[in-house]
Structure formats: C-alpha cells, structure tokens
Amino acid sequence: MNFGFLFNNIVELTITGLVLGSIYALVALGYTMVYGVLQLINFAHSEVFMYGTFAFAWVVVFMHGTASASQTIGGTIGILVVALVAAMLLSAAIALLLERVAYRPLIKKGAPKLIALISAIGASFSLSEIMGLRDRITGWVGLDDNLKNYVAKARDLYSSPIDIQPVNLFSIGDYQVTDVDLVVLVAALGMMVALDQFVRRTRFGRGIRAVAQEPESAALMGVNATRVVQGTFLIGGLMAGVAAALFMIRFGSTRQDTGFIFGVKAFTAAVLGGIGNLRGALLGGLLLGVAENYGSAVFGSQWKDVVAFVLLVLILLVRPSGLLGEALGKARA
Amino acid sequence: MTNSFLESLGSGWERLRERYTALPVPARLVLLVLFALFFYALPIVRPPILTTTEIDFGGVMFAAAAFALVALGLNIVIGYAGLLDLGYVGFYCVGAYTTGVLTSYHWHWPFFLALPVAIAVTMASGVLLGAPTLRVRGDYLAIVTLGFGEIIRLIVTNTSWLGAASGIKDIPHPNSIGPNPDGPFGQHGLFSIPHLSWNGIVPLIDSNHSTPFLTFGAVDAIPYYWLLLTVLILVLIGDRLIKASRVGRAWEATREDEDAAELMGVPTFRYKLLAFAMGAAIGGLSGSLYASGQGGYINPQSFPLLLSMLFVAAVIVGGSGNRWGALFGGVLVAYLPERFRAVNDYRLLLFGMALTALAIWRPEGLIPPRRVRRVKQVEAEIEELEGGTVDV
Numbered sequence: 001m002n003f004g005f006l007f008n009n010i011v012e013l014t015i016t017g018l019v020l021g022s023i024y025a026l027v028a029l030g031y032t033m034v035y036g037v038l039q040l041i042n043f044a045h046s047e048v049f050m051y052g053t054f055a056f057a058w059v060v061v062f063m064h065g066t067a068s069a070s071q072t073i074g075g076t077i078g079i080l081v082v083a084l085v086a087a088m089l090l091s092a093a094i095a096l097l098l099e100r101v102a103y104r105p106l107i108k109k110g111a112p113k114l115i116a117l118i119s120a121i122g123a124s125f126s127l128s129e130i131m132g133l134r135d136r137i138t139g140w141v142g143l144d145d146n147l148k149n150y151v152a153k154a155r156d157l158y159s160s161p162i163d164i165q166p167v168n169l170f171s172i173g174d175y176q177v178t179d180v181d182l183v184v185l186v187a188a189l190g191m192m193v194a195l196d197q198f199v200r201r202t203r204f205g206r207g208i209r210a211v212a213q214e215p216e217s218a219a220l221m222g223v224n225a226t227r228v229v230q231g232t233f234l235i236g237g238l239m240a241g242v243a244a245a246l247f248m249i250r251f252g253s254t255r256q257d258t259g260f261i262f263g264v265k266a267f268t269a270a271v272l273g274g275i276g277n278l279r280g281a282l283l284g285g286l287l288l289g290v291a292e293n294y295g296s297a298v299f300g301s302q303w304k305d306v307v308a309f310v311l312l313v314l315i316l317l318v319r320p321s322g323l324l325g326e327a328l329g330k331a332r333a
Numbered sequence: 334m335t336n337s338f339l340e341s342l343g344s345g346w347e348r349l350r351e352r353y354t355a356l357p358v359p360a361r362l363v364l365l366v367l368f369a370l371f372f373y374a375l376p377i378v379r380p381p382i383l384t385t386t387e388i389d390f391g392g393v394m395f396a397a398a399a400f401a402l403v404a405l406g407l408n409i410v411i412g413y414a415g416l417l418d419l420g421y422v423g424f425y426c427v428g429a430y431t432t433g434v435l436t437s438y439h440w441h442w443p444f445f446l447a448l449p450v451a452i453a454v455t456m457a458s459g460v461l462l463g464a465p466t467l468r469v470r471g472d473y474l475a476i477v478t479l480g481f482g483e484i485i486r487l488i489v490t491n492t493s494w495l496g497a498a499s500g501i502k503d504i505p506h507p508n509s510i511g512p513n514p515d516g517p518f519g520q521h522g523l524f525s526i527p528h529l530s531w532n533g534i535v536p537l538i539d540s541n542h543s544t545p546f547l548t549f550g551a552v553d554a555i556p557y558y559w560l561l562l563t564v565l566i567l568v569l570i571g572d573r574l575i576k577a578s579r580v581g582r583a584w585e586a587t588r589e590d591e592d593a594a595e596l597m598g599v600p601t602f603r604y605k606l607l608a609f610a611m612g613a614a615i616g617g618l619s620g621s622l623y624a625s626g627q628g629g630y631i632n633p634q635s636f637p638l639l640l641s642m643l644f645v646a647a648v649i650v651g652g653s654g655n656r657w658g659a660l661f662g663g664v665l666v667a668y669l670p671e672r673f674r675a676v677n678d679y680r681l682l683l684f685g686m687a688l689t690a691l692a693i694w695r696p697e698g699l700i701p702p703r704r705v706r707r708v709k710q711v712e713a714e715i716e717e718l719e720g721g722t723v724d725v
Contacts, residue, residue: 041475102689111696114417117475118649121642122688129682136678264479264638271476302491309480313466316477320469 006297011173013293019181019250021289022188026243027266028273028281029195030095030236036212036276037232040113043120044102046263047127048095048237052244053254054131055090058150059083060160060248079162080249087248088241095237098123099230107229124259132256159253184246191242192282195235199278204231212276261305268312274322283323287311346657346700372562376555377528377544378536388671391544391554395626397667398561399619404647404663405568405656406615411645412654412702413581414608415588416467417475420482421644423462424613426636428455428620430489433501433631439494444507444625448618455617456610463609467602482641490633500632504624506549507560554627561622565660568615572656575611584608650691652698654705661700 006013027049034042063079102123106116130137135154138144144151166178199205210218211228219225247262248254269288273280288308295307319325353361375383376391384390403425410418431451435442442450466477489495526544530536544555575581586594587601595601624631643666651662670680697705 102693105693106696109696111692114411114649114653115692115696117417118646119689119692121646122685122690122692125681125685126689127685129679129685133678133682260638264483267476268480271473275473303487306484306487309477309484312480313477316469316473317465320473322473 002298002300006294009175009297012175013297014290015172015175015177015181017290017293018286019184019289020292021269021286022185023243023246023250023285024262024266024269024288025282025285026188026191026239026246027262028270028285029192029239029278031267032270032273032275032278032281033208033232033236035270037208037229038103038107038116040103040116041120041267042098042236043117043263044098044124044127045095045236045240046259046266047124047131048091048098048259049240049244049247049262049266050128050131050254050256050259051094052087052091052241053248053258054158055241056083056087056245056248057158057160057254059086060162061149064162076162080245083160083248084242084245087245088238091241091244092234092237094127095233095240096230099233104226104229128256128259155256157253157255160248180250184250187242187246189282191239192278195239196278198235204228208232265305265308268308271322272312272315274325277322277324280322280324287323347703347706350703369562369566373559376558377526379528379530383672388674389554391558392627393668393671395554395558395561396671397664398558398565399623399626400644400647400667401660401663402561402565402568402619402622403616403644404651404659404666405565405572406612406619407644407648408653408656408659409572409584409608409615410612411648412659413576413584413588414605415584416605416608417645418478418609418612419475419641419645420478420480420485420638421612421616422636422638422641423478423482423485424455424459424616425620425623425640426482426485426489427458427613428452428617429624429631429635430495430501430620431455431617432621432624433504434495436625437504437629438496438501441505444505448621451621452614452617455620456614458617459610459613460606462613463606467605467609479638479641482636482638486633486636486638489636496632498633500630500635501624502630504629504631506625506627506629507557508549557622557626561619564618564622568618569656569660576656580604580607646688649698650688652700652702652705654702655698655700658698658700658702662698665699 027045030045030048031042034040034045060079060083063082098120102119103116106119132155135144135151138147138151166180168176169179169182170177199208207218207223207228208231210221210223211225215225218228265288266285269284270281271284272288273282273284288311291311292304292308295311296304299307315323353364356364376394379390403421407418407421410416410421428451431454432444432447434440435447435450436444462478462481466474469477490498495501527538528544530538544553549556549560583594583599583601583604586597586599587604591601647662647666648659649662650665651660652658666684670684673680673683691699697709
C-alpha cells in the first residue's frame with residue numbers, strides 16, 4: 001500500500017492512464033459494436049488489433065529501413081500517416097475476413113451464441129499462430145530470405161524502428177505532457193466522436209441501430225442486415241487499426257500474442273461501460289486505463305490486472321449492465 | 334463431404350445408443366465393464382495406430398483423462414446449467430495449489446487427506462465467486478469468470494507464501510501400496526504388469542517394460558492414469574445420478590428459460606450456484622490429481638488463461654450437455670495435439686482451424702445431447718409441413 005506515491009504523482013498517473021485507456025476504448029468499440037448488433041462476443045477482435053500493430057511496424061521498416069536514422073519532422077509524420085493507413089486497412093481486412101469465414105455461416109444457421117464463441121476462439125488461435133509462423137509460411141514459397149526484415153524470428157518482439165522523441169509541450173502540475181500523449185489522446189477521442197456521430201446521424205448508422213434493435217423488422221423495412229453486419233465489422237476493424245497505430249507510437253513493439261491480454265482488457269472496458277454502448281466503451285476504456293495506473297501505484301505494478309478485474313466485478317455488482325448500460329439500438333439520434 | 338461424415342458420426346452414435354438401451358440390464362452392465370476395462374488396458378496394450386510415438390503414451394493418456402475429467406466438470410456448468418465459464422482454469426489452479434501447499438510447501442499431509450480439503454476449498458472458492466456474479470447476465474458472467482481465472486494466476490504468481498513464480502515442487506505422489514523393500518511385496522508393489530509391443534499386427538509381450546501395480550513413482554505415468562480413470566468413472570456415475578434427479582431437471586429448466594423456471598417455483602439462483610460449486614469441485618479434484626501427478630511440480634505457468642479456452646472448446650466440440658460428448662471432446666483436445674507431434678510447430682494453428690471448422694459444420698457438437706437431436710428432427714418436420722424453408 002503506497003498511497004503517498006499515488007498522491008505525489010496523481011497528474012502523471014492520470015494522464016498516462018487516459019492515454020492507455022483511450023487505446024483500450026478504441027479496441028473496445030469493436031467488441032461493443034459487434035455485440036450490439038449480433039449479441040456475440042467477438043473473441044477474435046484482439047487479433048484484428050494485433051495484425052494492425054504488425055502492419056504499422058512493417059510499413060515503418062519498409063519506408064525507414066531497419067536503422068533509426070535521423071529524419072526530418074515532415075518525413076517522420078509522413079511515414080506515420082502511411083503506417084496508420086496500412087494498419088487500418090489490414091485490420092479492416094482481417095475483420096471482414098473473420099465475419100465472412102467464422103461468423104456468417106453460423107449466423108445464417110441461427111446457431112447458438114456459444115458456438116460462435118468457439119468459432120471465434122478457433123479463428124483467434126489460427127490468426128495468432130499464422131503471425132507467429134510467418135517465417136515458415138514465407139519459407140514454403142522461398143521468400144523468407146527476401147523478407148527477412150519482416151518475418152525473421154516470428155515469435156519474438158517485433159518493433160517499429162522509428163525514432164519518436166517525445167517533446168515536452170506543457171506541464172500540468174509537475175508532469176510534462178508530451179506530444180505523443182497528446183496525439184494519442186486527441187486522435188482516439190476524435191475517432192470516437194466521429195464514430196458516435198456516424199452511428200447517430202447517418203443513414204447507415206440508422207441501419208446499424210435498427211438491426212441492433214430488431215433484426216427481423218429491420219429486414220422488413222428494407223435494411224440489408226448482412227451489409228449492416230459487414231459494415232459493423234469494417235468499422236470495428238478500422239478503429240482497431242487506429243488503436244494499433246497509436247499503440248505502436250506509444251509503446252513501439254508488438255508480438256504475435258500481444259492481442260490476447262490487450263483484447264481481454266478492451267473487452268473488460270466494453271463491459272465496464274455497458275456492452276453495446278459506444279459512449280460506454282469510451283468511458284469504460286478511460287476508466288480502466290486510469291484505474292490500472294492508480295492500482296499499480298498503490299499495490300505495485302504486478303497487481304495491475306487484478307485491480308482491473310476487481311473493479312469490473314465491483315461495478316457489475318452495483319450496476320449489473322455496466323455504467324451506461326444502454327444498448328446500441330437505443331442510442332438516440 | 335466433411336459435413337456428411339460428421340453427421341454420420343452423430344447418427345452412428347445415436348444408433349449405437351438405441352441398440353444399447355434395447356439390451357437387458359445385465360448385458361448392459363457387462364458391456365460397460367468391458368468398455369471400462371478397455372480403457373484401463375489401453376496404455377498396457379499400446380495399440381499401434383493410437384499410440385503416440387514421440388512422447389510417453391502413459392503420460393498422454395493421463396493428460397487425456399485429466400482433460401476428460403475437467404470437461405465433465407465444466408459440462409455441468411456450461412452444458413447443464415448454461416452458464417458460460419471462461420475462467421475454469423482458476424478452479425483447477427486452486428485445487429492444485431491447495432494440494433501443493435498442504436502436502437509439500439507448508440505442511441506435509443498425505444495426499445489422500447489433502448484431496449478432500451482441496452475439493453472443499455475449491456468448492457468454497459466457486460461459491461465465493463458465484464454468489465456475487467451469478468446475478469449478472471450471461472455474457473457478463475463470461476468476462477467476470479475470465480477475470481477470475483486471470484486473478485488467480487496473478488495471485489499465485491505474486492504471493493511468496495504460494496511459491497511465487499517458481500511454483501511448488503516435490504509434491505508427494507499418492508500413497509503407493511506395497512513398494513517396501515522389507516515388506517511382503519518387495520520393490521515393485523503387489524505385482525508388475527508387462528506391456529505389449531506390436532510387430533505389425535502381431536502382439537508381443539514386452540518384458541523389458543512393465544508397470545508395477547499401484548506404485549506411484551516418478552518413472553511410470555500409467556498408475557496415475559489408472560487412479561484418474563477410477564476417479565473419472567466415479568464422477569461419471571455421480572454425474573448421471575444428479576442429472577436424472579430433481580436438481581438436473583431444475584438446471585435444465587433454468588438454462589432453457591430462467592424466468593419461466595423462476596415462475597414455476599425453481600429457485601434458479603440457488604441451482605445456478607449449486608452448478609457452479611459442483612463444477613468448481615470437480616475442477617479442484619482434477620487440479621489436485623494433476624499436482625500430485627508424475628512430475629509433482631506446479632508453477633503459475635501451468636495455468637494460463639488459454640487453458641480455460643481449451644476446456645470450453647473441449648466441452649462445446651464434444652457436445653455440450655451430453656456427458657459422453659464432453660468426455661470425448663476432452664480426450665480429443667488433449668490427445669490429438671500429442672498424437673500428431675510431427676507437425677509440432679503447427680499444432681496450435683491446426684487446432685484453431687479445426688475448432689472453427691467444427692463450429693461451422695457441426696454447431697451442436699460431435700455427440701450432442703438427445704434433446705438437441707430431437708428438437709432438430711421436430712424442426713425439420715415442421716418446416717416440411719409448412720412447405721418450404723423460411724429464410725430469416
């Protein structure tokens with residue numbers, strides 16, 4: 001128990017917690033949207049995120065080389081933007097692939113939800129293992145030498161070698177807020193607001209809400225449910241891609257099993273805020289990030305995850321459907 | 334094609350079952366005993382195709398039986414009561430660590446004294462977890478239990494009283510019968526059973542390898558397998574009795590429609606808690622047996638969250654709600670990766686693909702409960718009556 005440390009560093013802990021939490025929130029969106037529309041736990045969403053981190057790192061390695069040579073600010077930003085787009089594209093592609101292969105056949109059959117979970121667990125294993133065996137897989141077609149910067153030591157930590165020197169911008173209390181903190185936070189919040197408005201205001205957003213409320217009636221009213229489900233996965237994938245890019249900017253390296261624990265946390269965040277609720281995902285993510293930081297300050301960092309889960313249980317006891325427990329379908333336009 | 338193969342597996346099982354139920358009771362008992370004997374003899378007989386070549390077959394059979402026992406316990410929670418528990422490994426871990434602490438780390442109890450305590454402690458942990466969380470909705474339960482599994486692992490990793498990251502070693506084996514150099518039976522227990530080795534299809538007696546009866550040592554995994562198999566059979570009988578009782582029917586009603594069950598006077602919360610506690614107890618039992626197994630060593634890495642997913646997969650793949658299905662699934666999930674060690678690095682990849690493929694082609698599991706098959710049949714009949722398929 002070290003409350004002194006908590007109180008002395010409260011500003012720093014809060015801000016770094018918010019930064020981490022905003023990344024959780026972006027991943028949590030993928031869980032929450034799929035849950036809202038299909039009432040399924042999209043267990044493989046963590047791998048969608050993981051593929052995004054790799055896409056980001058690959059692009060950086062490709063455009064930057066393996067050496068972290070000094071670069072102009074403009075060049076660095078350019079690389080980061082291209083890498084961000086690549087991460088979004090790959091994540092979205094994986095999310096769509098998941099929907100097509102692991103979910104759609106089951107939804108068509110009207111299979112029980114548990115089965116979809118098993119299918120997702122299987123897909124999650126497969127995707128993670130494909131990434132972990134990418135050196136072998138490229139070896140089959142004899143490309144492993146040409147691609148060795150991308151595939152060698154497939155099971156080790158893979159880092160994006162770009163040199164991002166955090167610049168202190170201004171200080172709150174005695175904590176210097178860096179540009180990395182600010183970029184991550186602003187980008188994540190911006191994406192959330194944009195998505196929230198998209199679901200609330202656009203025609204497609206209305207379709208999503210309609211299917212979430214009552215799929216059969218929505219179909220009768222001319223909403224193409226399959227298209228809506230696809231769109232939900234696509235949006236979840238894009239958001240996970242952004243989260244992956246921000247994660248790489250903030251932490252710098254990834255691995256084939258990065259997704260699992262991160263995904264569990266993000267799902268926790270979604271449940272915390274009320275699953276199926278977009279604003280809940282944001283609230284849950286931020287709360288979880290901050291709580292984890294406070295918890296590790298007080299109890300020691302090895303208890304970080306315990307704090308997160310105990311918080312979840314406590315909140316569910318008081319509010320059994322999450323903090324803002326409102327379904328996606330009930331979001332007001 | 335795969336689909337029809339899996340279909341025929343399911344209907345083959347059903348036909349087998351019908352034939353079996355048509356037999357008179359004594360014949361049924363004889364068949365069951367023969368069936369059990371076959372499994373007792375399996376690691377001794379070492380049939381050519383089944384036997385794992387690259388890894389000790391007795392050890393694999395032990396792992397498969399342990400998985401089957403866990404699947405049986407989890408089947409009560411998932412299959413009977415319909416509660417999705419993603420943190421079952423937590424109970425497994427509690428059982429293993431209770432045994433480790435009682436028999437080796439802090440005290441030196443004999444194994445068979447520690448076993449019931451381990452079961453009781455695990456059951457208590459199940460009630461402690463269940464009492465607050467079983468009131469939340471199903472999907473939330475999944476994440477809460479997932480968190481529980483992870484919390485247990487983190488607690489044992491970070492508590493020095495429980496051996497922290499290095500774990501607990503030298504957990505004593507179950508008490509052997511007979512292996513006393515001065516006693517009446519000598520070093521090798523009551524008697525030794527020679528293994529068979531196969532020359533093509535001709536069985537030969539392999540006098541170099543033999544398994545001493547009821548001697549739990551560090552070399553041979555087969556006695557542990559026998560112990561586990563015996564426990565498994567006892568649990569199976571208990572499972573059958575409880576499923577056919579009032580409790581089993583209450584679980585079924587709760588799973589199908591909780592509100593309706595409550596209206597009919599079933600105290601659903603209490604029955605859910607009971608299912609949770611029973612599942613936990615069986616998890617603790619298998620954890621305890623695992624801890625005192627051949628290696629006698631446990632550490633936090635033995636209980637990753639991934640194991641929970643494998644447990645759930647075993648139950649669902651086998652056929653959730655059918656005890657034979659759960660058993661079969663447990664054996665399959667533990668055995669297949671060991672049998673095909675040749676594809677070692679690709680094991681998890683193939684396993685993942687197989688899970689997805691099975692889920693898509695056979696959503697009700699390999700051996701679904703009879704109720705599911707009946708429902709399917711009725712649905713097909715209704716659809717035929719309505720004259721055409723309704724696309725939703």
